[in-house]
Amino acid sequence: MSETTQYQEINDLLSKNSSYKEGFFTQTIVDTFAKGLNEEVVRAISAKKNEPEWMLDFRLKAFAHWKTLEEPHWAKANYDAIDYQDYSYYSAPECNSCSSDCPSGNKGLSMEMDPEVAKAFASLGVPIYGEDSAEKANIAVDAIFDSVSVSTTKRAELEKLGIIFCSFSEAVHDYPELVQKYLGTVVPYHDNFFAALNSAVASDGTFVYIPEDVRSPIDLSTYFRINEAKTGQFERTILIADKNSYVSYLEGCSAPVRDSYQLHAAVVEVIVHENAEVKYSTVQNWYPGDEDCEGGILNFVTKRGICEGAHAKLSWTQAETGSAITWKYPSCILKGDYSIGEFYSVALTNRRQQADTGTKMIHIGKNTRSTIISKGLSAGKSDNTYRGLVRILPSAEGARNFTQCDSMLIGDQCGAHTFPYIEVENATAKMEHEATTSRIGEDQLFYCQQRGISEQDAISMIVNGFCKEVFSELPLEFAQEAEELLAISLEGSVG
Amino acid sequence: MLLTVKNLHAQVADEIDKPILKGLNLDIKPGEVHAIMGPNGAGKSTLSSVLAGREDYEITDGTVEFSGDDLLALSPEERARKGVFLAFQYPVEIPGVSNKLFMQTAVNAIREENGLPALDMFDFDRYAQSKIDLLKMPKDLLDRSVNVGFSGGEKKRNDIFQMALLEPKLCILDETDSGLDIDAMKVVANGVNSLRSPDRSFIVVTHYQRLLDYIKPDFVHVLFDGKIIQSGGFELVHALEEKGYDDMIQAHQQLQHNQK
Ligand SMILES: Nc1ncnc2c1ncn2[C@@H]1O[C@H](COP(=O)(O)OP(=O)(O)OP(=O)(O)O)[C@@H](O)[C@H]1O
Ligand SMILES: [Mg+2]
Numbered sequence: 001m002s003e004t005t006q007y008q009e010i011n012d013l014l015s016k017n018s019s020y021k022e023g024f025f026t027q028t029i030v031d032t033f034a035k036g037l038n039e040e041v042v043r044a045i046s047a048k049k050n051e052p053e054w055m056l057d058f059r060l061k062a063f064a065h066w067k068t069l070e071e072p073h074w075a076k077a078n079y080d081a082i083d084y085q086d087y088s089y090y091s092a093p094e095c096n097s098c099s100s101d102c103p104s105g106n107k108g109l110s111m112e113m114d115p116e117v118a119k120a121f122a123s124l125g126v127p128i129y130g131e132d133s134a135e136k137a138n139i140a141v142d143a144i145f146d147s148v149s150v151s152t153t154k155r156a157e158l159e160k161l162g163i164i165f166c167s168f169s170e171a172v173h174d175y176p177e178l179v180q181k182y183l184g185t186v187v188p189y190h191d192n193f194f195a196a197l198n199s200a201v202a203s204d205g206t207f208v209y210i211p212e213d214v215r216s217p218i219d220l221s222t223y224f225r226i227n228e229a230k231t232g233q234f235e236r237t238i239l240i241a242d243k244n245s246y247v248s249y250l251e252g253c254s255a256p257v258r259d260s261y262q263l264h265a266a267v268v269e270v271i272v273h274e275n276a277e278v279k280y281s282t283v284q285n286w287y288p289g290d291e292d293c294e295g296g297i298l299n300f301v302t303k304r305g306i307c308e309g310a311h312a313k314l315s316w317t318q319a320e321t322g323s324a325i326t327w328k329y330p331s332c333i334l335k336g337d338y339s340i341g342e343f344y345s346v347a348l349t350n351r352r353q354q355a356d357t358g359t360k361m362i363h364i365g366k367n368t369r370s371t372i373i374s375k376g377l378s379a380g381k382s383d384n385t386y387r388g389l390v391r392i393l394p395s396a397e398g399a400r401n402f403t404q405c406d407s408m409l410i411g412d413q414c415g416a417h418t419f420p421y422i423e424v425e426n427a428t429a430k431m432e433h434e435a436t437t438s439r440i441g442e443d444q445l446f447y448c449q450q451r452g453i454s455e456q457d458a459i460s461m462i463v464n465g466f467c468k469e470v471f472s473e474l475p476l477e478f479a480q481e482a483e484e485l486l487a488i489s490l491e492g493s494v495g
Numbered sequence: 496m497l498l499t500v501k502n503l504h505a506q507v508a509d510e511i512d513k514p515i516l517k518g519l520n521l522d523i524k525p526g527e528v529h530a531i532m533g534p535n536g537a538g539k540s541t542l543s544s545v546l547a548g549r550e551d552y553e554i555t556d557g558t559v560e561f562s563g564d565d566l567l568a569l570s571p572e573e574r575a576r577k578g579v580f581l582a583f584q585y586p587v588e589i590p591g592v593s594n595k596l597f598m599q600t601a602v603n604a605i606r607e608e609n610g611l612p613a614l615d616m617f618d619f620d621r622y623a624q625s626k627i628d629l630l631k632m633p634k635d636l637l638d639r640s641v642n643v644g645f646s647g648g649e650k651k652r653n654d655i656f657q658m659a660l661l662e663p664k665l666c667i668l669d670e671t672d673s674g675l676d677i678d679a680m681k682v683v684a685n686g687v688n689s690l691r692s693p694d695r696s697f698i699v700v701t702h703y704q705r706l707l708d709y710i711k712p713d714f715v716h717v718l719f720d721g722k723i724i725q726s727g728g729f730e731l732v733h734a735l736e737e738k739g740y741d742d743m744i745q746a747h748q749q750l751q752h753n754q755k
Binding site for chain 1: 547608
């Protein structure tokens with residue numbers, strides 16, 4: 001069999017995957033702004049959320065700056081310029097039971113939540129009532145539906161420890177000093193085009209504060225759901241781990257099947273103080289679009305954390321399987337001496353998906369260490385790019401970095417690309433870089449089949465083996481979900 | 496009869512008019528050990544691959560019956576589950592997949608076919624351990640990735656280890672002995688001999704007498720130019736070892752010439 005026909009077969013196998021099971025749409029009464037973006041819209045969002053003056057100022061400054069910027073197109077992803085006037089910038093399930101001046105539209109909502117919204121989260125397996133169902137009992141959830149947070153569970157339990165876990169909108173009201181102290185400190189509103197846009201129209205997100213000497217006994221998590229068509233989701237998440245604290249935070253996402261692109265431009269800021277540790281895990285399964293990736297999510301995300309104090313540690317772990325386009329570089333600024341930054345990533349692209357993802361490790365403090373393990377899987381006609389920067393500043397005496405970028409190609413019509421940028425300004429730095437590219441070959445599949453293993457099982461076995469180093473960094477339950485997601489994303493019935 | 500190959504013609508798919516197997520016949524009864532010898536490029540590996548169901552080859556004529564089934568109509572994994580096992584001339588590496596996961600999946604796929612319950616981790620470990628000892632495999636075998644970082648000889652032994660675990664009905668060994676040192680050869684021969692039983696048959700493809708000295712085949716065939724040109728008992732091995740293939744091939748060509 002010739003190369004092309006053999007890969008055609010694998011492609012056929014993969015293309016039968018049209019089972020985006022999160023693709024349902026929730027019919028509910030919504031309050032959605034008319035399409036379009038101008039200063040009035042920014043003011044209206046702020047008014048909807050009944051925000052204090054300082055928050056409105058932050059938005060307006062960001063918006064003014066955003067208007068001067070141009071949409072970036074340097075990533076290895078082709079997309080038409082986005083018409084920002086063609087999106088709606090606020091959409092929320094109507095909340096019948098509270099009056100229209102209800103501050104953030106989400107106080108104690110678990111009791112009055114729109115039953116359709118509740119149903120949606122239930123079928124996604126998100127425990128929004130914080131009920132003690134055995135398997136999810138060890139997790140607190142902030143559930144975000146389009147522009148608003150609809151439920152945050154286990155808050156009372158966490159409050160006893162001094163842990164703040166609430167929606168970003170609530171934090172603006174209830175913890176204004178904390179929000180003001182940290183908002184925009186890691187990702188300034190002028191950082192980049194999408195960060196500026198997010199700062200102007202930020203919808204909702206999660207706010208986490210772990211006080212000194214506290215280890216969060218349960219995982220905290222946020223589940224993002226985009227429901228309305230042609231709306232953007234612009235969540236803003238801030239996570240602060242004070243001295244000697246620890247938290248594991250998880251993030252999951254999905255959206256209904258749509259025929260027009262949906263926009264997602266999030267900003268996440270993480271601040272890790274002396275001796276504290278944050279594990280930030282993401283399983284991203286936004287709708288990738290139809291066979292040609294028309295109508296999928298455009299995912300432009302700025303995630304950055306700073307290891308402020310000595311011996312601080314920040315780990316980003318991500319499993320990216322969805323979105324039509326992913327543009328995302330979770331980064332670590334290693335300012336504290338001996339601080340540690342880690343990035344573990346699996347990015348799977350299929351069909352015509354395009355992912356340009358990676359990380360930035362900025363070493364400032366002495367003896368700072370960073371580890372980057374990136375696994376790119378490309379199938380179908382997709383393009384998968386790793387783009388990473390490791391920068392050692394003159395002050396970073398004795399800094400070390402280990403980078404490993406592995407790409408796996410499934411079929412012969414996809415692409416894998418690696419752009420590792422390294423800038424070293426201190427001669428004591430030690431850098432190690434490894435990169436491999438492999439292909440699931442017909443030989444491997446036949447070897448498995450000859451032992452009685454089906455082609456389908458063989459592919460997921462090989463793929464999961466390839467991703468093992470990253471999945472082992474995910475919390476157990478999430479690791480399982482990620483494995484299943486990969487299997488589904490590569491699914492096809494073997495004829 | 497366990498395996499009946501009749502007038503088998505095969506060629507590389509998409510390459511018309513380049514036949515490799517040109518009318519091959521072979522009958523194997525349960526419990527028999529058949530050795531197949533023949534010069535490089537004769538078609539020995541092609542025959543093994545065709546029996547195992549590799550899609551690179553197209554069958555243009557002939558039939559293959561295995562335990563009453565039309566073997567050629569089955570997918571490679573169905574053939575494996577029904578008891579066809581191929582020890583590869585070049586075993587494949589699968590990075591990141593442990594021998595344990597790989598073989599537990601395989602063993603359970605075959606158990607399912609036979610209506611047996613799946614082995615859990617503990618049962619499988621115990622089962623595998625006995626075979627590890629039998630084939631003198633490294634203790635950490637199960638935790639290592641399939642064939643990754645294995646020496647050539649270790650890869651071959653790993654295939655025989657897999658064969659011992661799967662307990663197939665028809666074991667095809669494609670030059671398992673090449674590249675093995677003398678001790679490893681004994682280990683492999685010992686593994687094969689311990690698997691011999693009245694309802695298990697073997698096709699042993701080899702270039703050398705040594706493995707056959709240990710295994711003692713019931714029949715020896717010489718494959719040349721896509722056909723079996725001579726069959727006999729163990730004495731054929733000695734004849735070949737002494738005189739090489741030339742005489743036999745010339746006699747065969749003379750015969751064909753006369754027939755025309
Ligand atoms: N996939 C293939 N593509 C092209 N030619 C092939 C292919 N497979 C086999 N052949 C050719 O068919 C012939 C028989 O090959 P085969 O590997 O079966 O020989 P063999 O008897 O196993 O030889 P050896 O003793 O060297 O292992 C050779 O000429 C070989 O080049
Ligand atoms: Mg051969």
